[in-house]
Amino acid sequence: MQNSDPLDSAELSQASARRIASRLDQEILGEQRVLTASELAESAGVDERFVRDYWQSLGLPIAGENRVAFTNADADAVREIAEAAREQGWDEATVRTLVRSVGHTMDRIALWQLEALVDNVARMEGLTDVAARFKVMHNLPDLLPVLESQLTHAWRRQLAVWAGRYVIEFAGQDSSTNLDSELPLPRAVGFIDIVQFTQRTTQLGSHDLAVFVQNFEAKARDLVTDHGGRVVKTIGDAVMFIADEARQGAEIALALAERWREPHLEVDGKPVAVRISLVWGRVLSRFGDVFGPSVNLAARLVALAEPGDVLIDPETRDVLAGNPDYLLTAGQPQSVQGVGIVTPWSLARS
Template sequence: MAEQTGLGRDFLRSYWRALGLPVTGSDEETFTEDDAQALREIADFAEAEGLSSRSLTTLVRSVGHTTERLALWQAEALVEHMAFRNDLDDTSARLLVLDRLPSLAPVLEAQLVHAWRRQLAALAGRWSVEFSGARAVDDSGHGELPLPRAVGFADIVSFTTRTASLRSSELSDFVSDFEAGARDVVTSAGGRVVKTIGDAVLFIADDVHAGAEVALGLATEGRDMAGVDVPPVRVSLVWGRVLSRFGDVFGPSVNLAARLTDEADPGTVLLDPATAALLAGDARFALTARAPREVQGLGTIAPVQLQRAYTPEL
């Protein structure tokens, strides 16, 4: 491969590792012409854009990490489908998926490219609205995180207890229903899911009011998400500045939101006082101060419960 592409062995090894793939022995025939073409293209791209080694590794790793999870997710979904449709055990269903991959893969590949293009266009649209009128500001002396966002968590109450006695198929349905339902609620209310962590969802929104709608939607609609009986969730929402990296978000507001979720009662939404102040003038929402409490690592916090304001029918 090094001879064919004109690239150094160290570059090839680092690229393959960044993709999350094993570097096999030198005597094994592993690479294809498609691999050589992809390597030439990314090397040319890096040179043309003047990418540092760190930036290039991040770009390659983003593709590797995402597609590894995607391939596993799709394969497991197909196994579940084949097992149900053909009344097969798990092993037989996996063998059937292997047999069918040559015909199934092209469709999935085309869907991946289409979805990526649409997601990139959506991102470009959001950035255009948010930043096109902004002026570059040197905030190097302030150390502020770059992006103002509403960030929150939704966490299933007593997840371990509720799932301890479930069979594998039931657990799969439970987790799938929660994730699909949560994504639908978040998206329809104007937010975006950052990631799901088994029994929890991390979401963001570009403004605090949309974030409040997402949080309330998860708390009030969570019991019937995706048309199934999903246990109550505890929800938090914090407005603050975050750092977006690796498809995730980081910052003090993320940590605070995680802790507030732990403090929330089932089916409720908790805010910090600063976020509550931003929503105080919105007639759609009702805010109720809760007793201050000590939270490890954060000291004393005075959470505020968010609810929909009662509007009597005329």
């Protein structure tokens, strides 16, 4: 990136900062902002309400009525989704969901990538966090091609996986039957949670805390993926995962438990303890998340587990009972909030 602007926080006045931010904005977007919202709507062939719905669904600030805030590429994107909606018969709710899925995901990806780059520069060059951030901003436009190509490649690979899963999973099923009372997808849902996370991490600095959380999630994600499952999301210090089969879910849960029994996985010299739950049931998949009674039960069970344990519910126990690889031990009936009395079962290898 060729420029004469100083990119050092100690040297920047507010005027200089605004000038550099404007230059970065143009270099990243690839063109200048030349349109107001009404001009964008006219260029895209839609009304202003559609433009504002689109922008709001992306999760971006809505510009003032007469503010020049949009590029010709913005107009092309709005025109493209509007034409696709007309051709495919998508209603407003579907358009909002599609746009929101991209906006929400890209917001997380953009921040995640920036923080990864900042962390790398800080560690490799021995810079402070602030200095590292300005160094990353200086180099960011040069990194756009590789970041963009990796994003497109990963999206195509993930879409191909999901398309294949759908075709295989639903082959042979009666597509004329619509059971509104039954959730559509049979899945194993599980949680892995760090025991006493707050107490264990209170004394950690920002860098050490970030490394600890990142390592925990990365190790959990890798194990889940290696066993054919998928991480749905992280919730604080817990990771939620799903699997297509009950046995697959059991193998993931046990692999996670075994992984965190290894002595080298420590914080401040002390082993990290985890607790895990697994529930087999039917779920609804929406917005990149899954919902249903089995999800709620799995979230409740993980809180009941002792360190190192994998807890399952009676229905999941029945599904796994015929497998000689597993040792299933009944616990004491417990009152589970929002569920009632449940007898948790411990899952272990026989």
